[in-house]
Amino acid sequence: MSNTMSFRSIALGSLAAVLMLAGPAVAQEHGAPKPPREEWSFAGPFGHFDRAQLQRGFQVFKEVCSSCHSAHLFAFRNLAQEGGPGFTEAQAKAVAEQYQIEDGPNDAGDMFERPGRLSDHWPSPFPNEQAARASNGGAYPPDFSTLAKARTYEVGFPGFLIDIVTQYQEQGPDYIHALLNGYHDEPPEGFTLPEGAHYNEFFPGHAIKMPKPLSDGQVTYSDGTPETVDQYSRDVISFMMWLSEPHLEARKRLGFQVMIFLIIFGGLLYFTKKKVWRNVEH
């Protein structure tokens, strides 16, 4: 045991030397607790998205989140893209056609509305940031396109070094999960909540403008999945992660192939090197 311990301390020590203790930036302020680490299907070296979960997450996004949050990099064609929610092209087309997209100008010089196509992007709920702020008590609901990668919390020493080995990259999803499940009906005693804000255990400063977005039974699932806030949040966060990193599966798959190749190639080179140097003391 002491052997493995010392190996680990050596490994960590050298990693520390190499990385000079790089800590990711912190979107979280002092005072908020660390979000608990959750299980995610897309974590780890063989991580992948659960198609049914992405479809449910899309449903939650469509029915709840998208009434305030934009996702301007999200195109309807992405729904049928490999490594995504696994809709067929016809299904994605049907989704697109439910939306009216502004196009133009036409030959008469007028803008007009037409049903969405696969190449269209998800229509934003507000025409501009000012309109969004005006409707949301001054707060700007962040765009969902890269949001799952744009949130984090400080892991601290030595956890951030261990994260290299365990490949922990899910600070964003963990934080958003904690946030969505971290609403309190009443702020704790002694905490004065500003007008129009809501108390959230995990939000920096605890006073969040977004009202509790999800409640049990709010979205009707057709596949019998439990209709709870926890389940909704897991589903929509998976969807958000896919939206932020649509080629995550391809990346991890290619990574494994590259690793196998490099390890075999490295092994061959090692023995070749030994053979070349066999008669030279060095």
Next chain:
Amino acid sequence: MSGHATFEPKNPALKWFESRLPLVGLIHSSFIAYPTPRNLNYWWTFGGILSLMLVCQILTGVVLVMHYTPHATLAFDSVEHIMRDVSYGWLLRYMHANGASMFFIAVYIHMFRGLYYGSYKNPREVLWILGCIIYLLMMATGFMGYVLPWGQMSFWGATVITNLFSAIPVVGPTIVQWLWGGFSVDNATLNRFFSLHYLLPFMIAGVVVLHVWALHVVGQNNPTGVEPKSEKDTVPFTPYATIKDAFGMVCFLIFFSWFLFYIPNYLGHADNYIPANPLVTPAHIVPEWYYLPFYAMLRSVPDKLGGVLTMFGAIAVLFFVPWLDTSKVRSGAYRPLFKQFFWIWLAVCIGLGWLGSKPAEGGYVIAGRILTVWYFVHFLVILPLLGLFEKPKAVPASITEAVLGKNKGAAPASTGAQAPQTKG
């Protein structure tokens, strides 16, 4: 240095060409016959690894530029377009972004190796200084590259770093406006940084050519620090060094791939996935990890100009190391006291790096000040004095002797090394 064998073409066409431009002969003498000390360890493979990383950065960069748009309103989305819609764009972009960090990891190891084995000493001063110039160019390139995605950390990092120049008396504010191309970090800044980010790597490549040229004039240092004295001390670059470098490169690529494929955003900042917003300042503005020790020094000095001078002084002092180190013994392996101070100094650098990622308050500032002072004391006081007072261990008479002595096992075997030739 003369090689083990010279290149004599047999093919008449090649003969004709060689007599007009001895290009193949140059390659042959530089990478095939070039005599390399037989006792180089794996720390010496980082030179090759760095060349590999430079090529990797330039190739991925050139392709990324085909899809990137350097404009304040389009840059962020064009990077995301690369990540989403360009074939293997995610691979190119993550390779380039993580490649920059890998480049710095390799360069730091390369520099630490040089500092430990005294690779900067006579006659390698120019070689060392060229390396320091490459490092400076890398810092500038890396900084400007991080601005290009135009995320929150890009924007605010650029704001903080360019503002440093305003500390220069009299001309400071003018220089800052000139850097910005206006009165704040904006589209003009992004455009000039993009232009320079494309230019500087080719300047790095140029200085690398000089660096390798200088290396091939004076020859490689080696763990004993004893110059090769006969053909027995060296082996031809090919196959000996080539195969060893290739193995080192593949090991490094495995390390690189771990980050690239599995934790590609580990070395970045989450805030940089938020588009730049001049009206919202991030809670903590932190530069890329490779600048953190210097960032810590900058913040340790209460005066702005003093901080800037300290930060640049920390790099400038590296240029003078060949003359600050007064020891006659080259390799740290035979310098018992130097060895200890070297590791302390390395720990100080890592400590400064950690402090650079922390907020500048309370105990962090005090620790930062102590470590900053130590960093300079190491170069300006310890290195010059060590050479005068340290009693080095016996240095082997030749590389071959050191190698054979080591491999026979027990110490008495190295008879020559016991000769009373202690210096200092």
